[in-house]
Amino acid sequence: MSRRSSSRRHRGERPEVRAAAAPTAPPPAAEPAPKFAALWLCLAALVPSLNTLTGAFLYDDLPVIVQNARLHGLAKMPEIWTHGYWPDRPGLTLYRPVTQTLWNLLWVAGGGQPWLFHVVNLLMFCGVVVLAFQVLQSMNVSGRTAFLAALLFAVLPIHTEATAAIIGGSELLAAVFGLGALWLYHRGAHGRALGLYLLAVFSKESASALAGIALLGPWLESGPRPRVKFGRLALHAAVVAGVVGLALLARSAVMSGLEFVPPIDNPMSLVNGPRRVLTALWVQCLYVAKTVVPLQLSADYSYRQIPLVMGLQDPRAWAGLALAALATWVLLRRPGARLGLAWWIVPFLPTANLLLPIGTMMGERLAFLPSLGLVLLLVQAGERRRWLPVAVAVVAVVFAFRTAVRNTVWHDADEFYPRLVETSPDSAKTHYFLGCLKAARDDPAGALAEYDRAIAIFRPYPEALNNRGCILVQLGRLEEAKASFRDCLRFDPGHAAAAASLQCLENGIPFEPHKPKI
Numbered sequence: 001m002s003r004r005s006s007s008r009r010h011r012g013e014r015p016e017v018r019a020a021a022a023p024t025a026p027p028p029a030a031e032p033a034p035k036f037a038a039l040w041l042c043l044a045a046l047v048p049s050l051n052t053l054t055g056a057f058l059y060d061d062l063p064v065i066v067q068n069a070r071l072h073g074l075a076k077m078p079e080i081w082t083h084g085y086w087p088d089r090p091g092l093t094l095y096r097p098v099t100q101t102l103w104n105l106l107w108v109a110g111g112g113q114p115w116l117f118h119v120v121n122l123l124m125f126c127g128v129v130v131l132a133f134q135v136l137q138s139m140n141v142s143g144r145t146a147f148l149a150a151l152l153f154a155v156l157p158i159h160t161e162a163t164a165a166i167i168g169g170s171e172l173l174a175a176v177f178g179l180g181a182l183w184l185y186h187r188g189a190h191g192r193a194l195g196l197y198l199l200a201v202f203s204k205e206s207a208s209a210l211a212g213i214a215l216l217g218p219w220l221e222s223g224p225r226p227r228v229k230f231g232r233l234a235l236h237a238a239v240v241a242g243v244v245g246l247a248l249l250a251r252s253a254v255m256s257g258l259e260f261v262p263p264i265d266n267p268m269s270l271v272n273g274p275r276r277v278l279t280a281l282w283v284q285c286l287y288v289a290k291t292v293v294p295l296q297l298s299a300d301y302s303y304r305q306i307p308l309v310m311g312l313q314d315p316r317a318w319a320g321l322a323l324a325a326l327a328t329w330v331l332l333r334r335p336g337a338r339l340g341l342a343w344w345i346v347p348f349l350p351t352a353n354l355l356l357p358i359g360t361m362m363g364e365r366l367a368f369l370p371s372l373g374l375v376l377l378l379v380q381a382g383e384r385r386r387w388l389p390v391a392v393a394v395v396a397v398v399f400a401f402r403t404a405v406r407n408t409v410w411h412d413a414d415e416f417y418p419r420l421v422e423t424s425p426d427s428a429k430t431h432y433f434l435g436c437l438k439a440a441r442d443d444p445a446g447a448l449a450e451y452d453r454a455i456a457i458f459r460p461y462p463e464a465l466n467n468r469g470c471i472l473v474q475l476g477r478l479e480e481a482k483a484s485f486r487d488c489l490r491f492d493p494g495h496a497a498a499a500a501s502l503q504c505l506e507n508g509i510p511f512e513p514h515k516p517k518i
Helices: 003-011 015-021 037-054 061-066 074-080 097-110 114-138 143-155 157-163 166-186 190-201 205-220 230-254 273-292 315-333 335-351 370-381 388-410 413-423 428-440 444-457 462-474 478-491 496-506
Strands: none
Touching (some): 037 157, 097 114, 097 166, 114 157, 114 166, 114 370, 157 388, 166 190, 166 205, 190 205, 205 230, 205 335, 273 315, 315 335, 413 428, 428 444, 428 462
């Protein structure tokens, strides 16, 4: 055979045959996690947050734990399972009996001191970080990428509300159980996973969304896509629906009256669906910004710290829509980024105010689990770069320092409430609480000024009006005090303290105005 005919025959071969015959380079091996990865992650979580151990009960800790008699003795334990979460806000009927059971045990064991709560919070935080690392690996994320993402997750300053605030224990406990359930699910231990999932849902309602990560797993994971057994997947979805249905039934059984979202906590409850969605999308932009660039963090974003987005004439509406469009494009065109994006979106769905308005407009603690998705996306974006570990290490050191500094704000009331006004100056509640602090510290003039600022921001503020009346009585300005108590009763006719104070004033009966507990 001539060389020409041989060459002709070679040119006539099919392309796929030639491609199969050509040697191919093996795919790059996934880099493993460093040795003692769990230990390094625990240290990253612990070291910046050790200064939380001396923190006091603050803010929502007071009504939910300190002033809640149901959490102050083992004999009260059955009442936890027959009552809602908020003892002083019946309109916000949440049901978290597992979390409150833990708090009851800690209150009894520690004699009502905050240090034991902080110790348990830190231990749970370490557990969350290690479990996040394990779960990512179980979803085909390489060991190195999972470790770097978990390392950043461990030091995010936006987590301080969940770790430094005692009440953040509900986030941590739900995350421990939820991530544990996911890890067991991926290992095939479905029965034990279901048990942990049940505990997670009864620790905090939003943990129910984590089932979405498990059910969507075959479409989210990188690497070869396993064959999906739709019958088994449908059975798992039915079981999840049963658990969520059980939680909803239990919640409805303890509800007293209609659920009501106070506008001062979430003004999105006052607007129609499109405006609520536009505002909620803008709030998602704020979450992303504060997670990645945590320059100014705050424990309060209530009325009127974040003005509502009322239409497309507001540039913030377009920022939120652009974020939604970007997320949609990533889901459709970047399969490798779907897992990280799903970790941001799915855990946020119950609390993002996109589906329904919840009891808060924005809370940094709500970004606790979703932030795992954001750091995973950032690490995956530089996954092939040799400098990635160095860059992550530098960012982790900066974030750890910022976390340690932010934790000092949660030390005591005299540090916390003035700082709260600095970080959220347009919120009525921050001025109200600073007024309570000044009243408790025997500064009636300063308290009156803060109550006036709170009322100027949110006129129908019954508690501020009542406390203002008490300060005016203390200052001897009785006619102004009467007017303040009447305003309080106009907005809240059932306010017993204001009614009693007004009756005493109108009948010339001397009384001692109450001093706020702060």
